[in-house]
Amino acid sequence: xxxxxxxxxxxxxxxxxxxxxxxxxxxxxxxxxxxxxxxxxxxxxxxxxxxxxxxxxxxxxxxxxxxxxxxxxxxxxxxxxxxxxxxxxxxxxxxxxxxxxxxxxxxxxxxxxxxxxxxxxxxxxxxxxxxxxxxxxxxxxxxxxxxxxxxxxxxxxxxxxxxxxxxxxxxxxxxxxxxxxxxxxxxxxxxxxxxxxxxxxxxxxxxxxxxxxxxxxxxxxxxxxxxxxxxxxxxxxxxxxxxxxxxxxxxxxxxxxxxxxxxxxxxxxxxxxxxxx
Numbered sequence: 001x002x003x004x005x006x007x008x009x010x011x012x013x014x015x016x017x018x019x020x021x022x023x024x025x026x027x028x029x030x031x032x033x034x035x036x037x038x039x040x041x042x043x044x045x046x047x048x049x050x051x052x053x054x055x056x057x058x059x060x061x062x063x064x065x066x067x068x069x070x071x072x073x074x075x076x077x078x079x080x081x082x083x084x085x086x087x088x089x090x091x092x093x094x095x096x097x098x099x100x101x102x103x104x105x106x107x108x109x110x111x112x113x114x115x116x117x118x119x120x121x122x123x124x125x126x127x128x129x130x131x132x133x134x135x136x137x138x139x140x141x142x143x144x145x146x147x148x149x150x151x152x153x154x155x156x157x158x159x160x161x162x163x164x165x166x167x168x169x170x171x172x173x174x175x176x177x178x179x180x181x182x183x184x185x186x187x188x189x190x191x192x193x194x195x196x197x198x199x200x201x202x203x204x205x206x207x208x209x210x211x212x213x214x215x216x217x218x219x220x221x222x223x224x225x226x227x228x229x230x231x232x233x234x235x236x237x238x239x240x241x242x243x244x245x246x247x248x249x250x251x252x253x254x255x256x257x258x259x260x261x262x263x264x265x266x267x268x269x270x271x272x273x274x275x276x277x
Contacts (some may be wrong), residue, residue: 001050004162004163024072029084031238032048032055032057032076032237033040033050033233033236033237035050036048036049036050036052036055037049037050039054039255039260040110040111040255040256042108042110042275042276043062043064043108043176043275043276044058044059044060044062044063044064044275044276045057045058045059045064045110045111045273045274045275045276047110047111047255047260048237049260050183050256052222052223052224052261053220053221053225053233054114054220054221054222054253054261055084055218055219055220055221055226055233055234055237056110056111056217056218056219056255056273057216057218057219057237058110058216058217058219058273059208059215059216059261060159060160060162060163060215060216060217061162061209061215061216062237062272062276063199063276063277064110064275064276065160065273065274066158066163066217066241066271066272066273066274067102067106067181067271067272067274068115068132068133068158068181068183068269068270068271068272069098069101069102069112069134069269069270069271069272070090070132070134070139070211070268070269070270071090071091071092071116071125071268071269072090072091072094073088073089073090073091073095074088074089074090074091074094074125074141075088075089075125076088076200077127077140081131081140081141081143081166082131082141082143082144082145082146083131083141083145083170083174083175084141084171085138085140085141085173086138086139086140087127087128087140087141087143088127088139088140088143088144089123089125089126090118090125090126090127090128090140090268090269091124091125091129091268092121092123092124092125092126092266092267092268093268093270094183094265094266094268095112095113095252095253095254095259095263095267095270096254097112098112099254099257100111102166102270103257103274105155106272106274107273108276108277109256109273109274109275110255110256110272110273110274110275111253111254111255111256111272111273112253112254112255112270112271112272112273113158113201113219113221113251113252113253113254113261113270113271114201114245114246114250114251114252114270114271115132115183115201115245115246115267115269115271116129116130116132116184116185116245116246116265116269117129117130117245118129118170118183118246118250118267118268118269119143121249121250121265121266124266125268126268127140127142127143127268128140128142128143128269129142129143129148129270130142130144130153130183130184130185130267131155131174131182131183131184131246132182132183132184132269133174133177133180133181133182133183134180134181135180135181136180138174138175139185141174142184144171149186149190152167152184152186152187152189152190153168153184153185153187153272154166154167154174154184154185154186154187155167155168155177155183155184155185155243156180156182156184156185156203156205156243156244157177157179157182157267158179158180158181158182158183158217159179159180159181161213161215162213162214162215162217163205163207163214163217164179164185164205164214164241165203165204165214165241165242165243168184168263169181171179183245185203185243185244185245185270186243186245187226187243187244188202188227188230188231188242188244188245189227190227190244190245192227192244192247193248194215194226194227194228195226195227195228196226197224197262198224198225198247198248198251199221199222199223199224199247199250199251199263200220200221200222200225200226200227200230200244200247200250200251201219201220201221201234201245201246201247201250201251202219202220202227202230202231202233202234202236202242202243202244202245203217203218203219203220203234203242203243203245203271204217204218204219204220204231204235204237204239204241204242205218205239205240205241206218206237206238206239206245207219207240208238208241214240214241216238217235217273218223218234218238218239219271219273220233220234221251221252221253221255221260222251222261223251223261227244230242230244245271246267249263249264249265250263250265250267251263252265252267
């Protein structure tokens with residue numbers, strides 16, 4: 001009888017502990033669409049895969065971060081940019097080269113992918129189509145200005161603890177932004193072979209706790225996707241807004257030294273995800 005009582009007490013204790021932990025386990029669980037599996041994870045960052053599609057989830061509120069990277073400036077293009085700033089020529093790199101440099105300066109580097117549209121994929125250095133701002137400095141105004149996709153541009157602004165995607169309306173929209181990091185891309189329905197399955201790089205932002213701040217950045221990479229499918233996939237992960245960056249042969253993804261989406265094309269500007277230190 002004494003043994004039976006001890007067993008009952010132990011069972012009651014275990015049940016009470018489990019009941020106390022279940023809400024915390026559920027609240028901390030990652031919710032992701034069916035068919036996707038976790039490939040890699042670290043503090044504040046996770047890479048998911050479904051067939052040849054990949055989604056990074058980067059939670060800025062948990063100490064993870066996103067860096068806008070670029071090759072060496074070979075020509076300054078001073079005051080030649082679309083909005084009166086610079087339009088520099090940036091050295092193009094393989095994604096492996098970019099990863100080596102990124103990881104060398106960030107021991108918690110998680111993934112790196114391609115970023116901004118650019119002018120010429122035949123020369124060793126090239127200029128960017130649209131603006132990029134890094135660490136509070138506008139690296140490039142871009143060359144396109146309002147001559148291309150006049151009403152179809154968006155900007156992704158990144159702060160330490162949040163991000164946002166809003167309409168990009170030219171010079172004022174660029175120079176008045178308080179975000180230390182910014183990249184301009186296109187709306188999801190801008191015509192970049194819109195219905196063709198080609199390489200795609202899309203980003204999204206998510207307000208997971210519904211506090212009005214988009215604390216999570218999502219990055220979609222695929223060897224072959226339509227624009228609608230890329231946007232829909234990000235929304236299935238909870239993205240509230242999405243933006244399209246360079247695709248086609250530029251689309252590439254490398255995480256913790258392992259290539260997932262490969263291309264022989266060298267690129268001038270990249271996006272890096274860093275896990276919480």
